[in-house]
Amino acid sequence: MKNETRGFMTTAGVVLVLLSVVAGCARRQAPVASPTPPLLAPPAVTGAAPPAPPSRVEESLPVPPEPIAADAISSRSLDELNRDSPFRPVFYALDGADLDEAGRAVVTANAALLRKYPTWVVTVEGHCDERGTAEYNLALGERRAVAVKTYLVSLGIAPDRVRTVSYGKEFPFDPGHDEGAWSMNRRAHFVITSK
């Protein structure tokens, strides 16, 4: 009985070490550089912890699950993170809420970040430019945010880590009144709400 338990614990320890090594490999990738497809099946990293592993094994792990001290991003406060966000926004065509090629690439990169920081919870804000009406834009922004969430979930991000909210045209990022401003304002914007 004792041996069986020890054997299980050893196996679990090896699995966890392997996982963290793999995660470490993933971490060495540039966080938002290229629209690479997800490298890992995410549940293997985030959700698949065994139901009740004894805590002594965790204490004996040689590598902490997250290299907190060495990571400049994870050591920053929420305000700092959101002011200079590691997440890139998704931009949309006029009156549109569909993700185009570039949009999917951005969401894919953002999904990689969410996998890298598995405790982060984000709110995806849907924004519209001033050329739509105030009322309809509340729904259009909702649609834009939900499009991002749907794609994130399809990439394996847990739905409860992604909230959506539409701000319509209430919070333009660029106060201008030309295509340059409008294209900046039609976006799904990622905000880290907890970490």
Place this chain on the structure above:
Amino acid sequence: MTMTNSQLPVRQLPKWIALTRSVGTSLGVGNWALGVALAAALVAGAVAGGLQASGRQAPEQQPPAAPAPQPAGGGPQPSGQQPSEVAVVISGDPGTPPRYAVPDFIAVNPEAAEAAKTMSQVLWDDLSFEREFYLIPRDTYATVPVARTADQIPFAAWRELGADAVAFGTVQRTGNNVRVEVRLFNVRTQQTAFSKEYTGTQANPRLYAHTISDEVHQQQRALRGVARTKLAFSSDRNRERMVGTVQDRDVKEVYISDYDGANPRRITTNRQLNLTPVWSPDARAIAYTSYRRGYPDLFVALIYDGVQQEPTKGGTQNWLPMYSPDGTRIVFTSSRDGNPELYIMNRDGSGVRRLTNHPAIDTTPTWSPTGTQIAFTSDRAGQPQIYIVGADGLNLRRLTTSESYADRPTWSPAPFNEIAFAARTGPGYDVKIYDLATGVTRQVTFGEGTNESPSYSPNGRHIAFTSTRAGRVQIFTIGRDGRGVKQITRDGNNYTPAWSN
């Protein structure tokens, strides 16, 4: 003579104002009135019987603070037999509206001077608003001698100025109270067409003018005026910023004001986005969309009780509420089932049921005056267009077919049967009106800035909307015929007006 007995409806009667009905003797009606009292009574009877139809009648019952109306001819009448109310319709030259003059009210004592000036100015504005009368500009009155009492009114001089009607008012201030007496004279006949006295606090002189204007419109035109109605809107005028995790953002709070923009009062104070306020039909509650929980949800402010309610009780995203005409239900947009659809609930939040079911966006609902149909915006055909569906969810049909983009349908009150909406007409929007009887669409604004978010006045004759024509986003009103544009707000940016009953 019941027409002049109109009282302040419950919803508009602040506790501090009491109206007293005029009594002929207290006003010292001149001897010119004696000979015409009978004729006047006959004319008034004809008016009461003959001018019912135009304009929506106000539910003017149950005045809580005013004394019960005396029957005509009742009350103390020691000198002569003149009735207490003399109603005469003052007409202008054939084919033209009657020309009204409203000189400064007379301050009986010096403390009343400011109130007297305010009341006469506001009354001039109020009487001109419905465009039933032509108001002679006040800066042309210099040639007319000032009358301190009614029997000094220089009718010949007013006639020379082209006036058909002249108002005469006196204001007396006693402590914090005022007593206002106002009379409207037919300049040709020198008869009193309207006379009434009011007492209350001096806190808001404008309300006396609004009340007089509504009662003159009711008596002279059998028209429900809107001078005592209010607007609710969303505004960033307090210039507060939301301190969030993203960046500083402007907050918007819900405000109300008089129909002319005066007396603005802030309703919400949560420093978040507070949008799209609408009035309950009794004008005691304002439902609005607030982001105070971090996502849009419906809240109700009982503005006279200082109570906030959250009928949807959180947890789901809900926005753009609209009360049913009887005030018992609220239709709104919600994404609770995955994408924006319309839902109807009882005003306390119970009995939620889904009205639309389509993968496209369904939003921005408005009730028909009977409460049996709902017009709304859907992009199920690609771009946003106006549709109508029964309040039971049946008989859906598309209304707008020749617009590239249409939103914010607003169903007019009876007797008009039309839907105003914002239509894309280039880079921006204009207010258009779809006539449900003929299917014809007419345009109300014409490309001055972008014009959005129309809302009807309770008598159906005016539309409040937002426009950028003066720079920032401001609220304007315009006649449903496209005439008479008036800027209402000037402070900050102001959005999504809603007009109270």
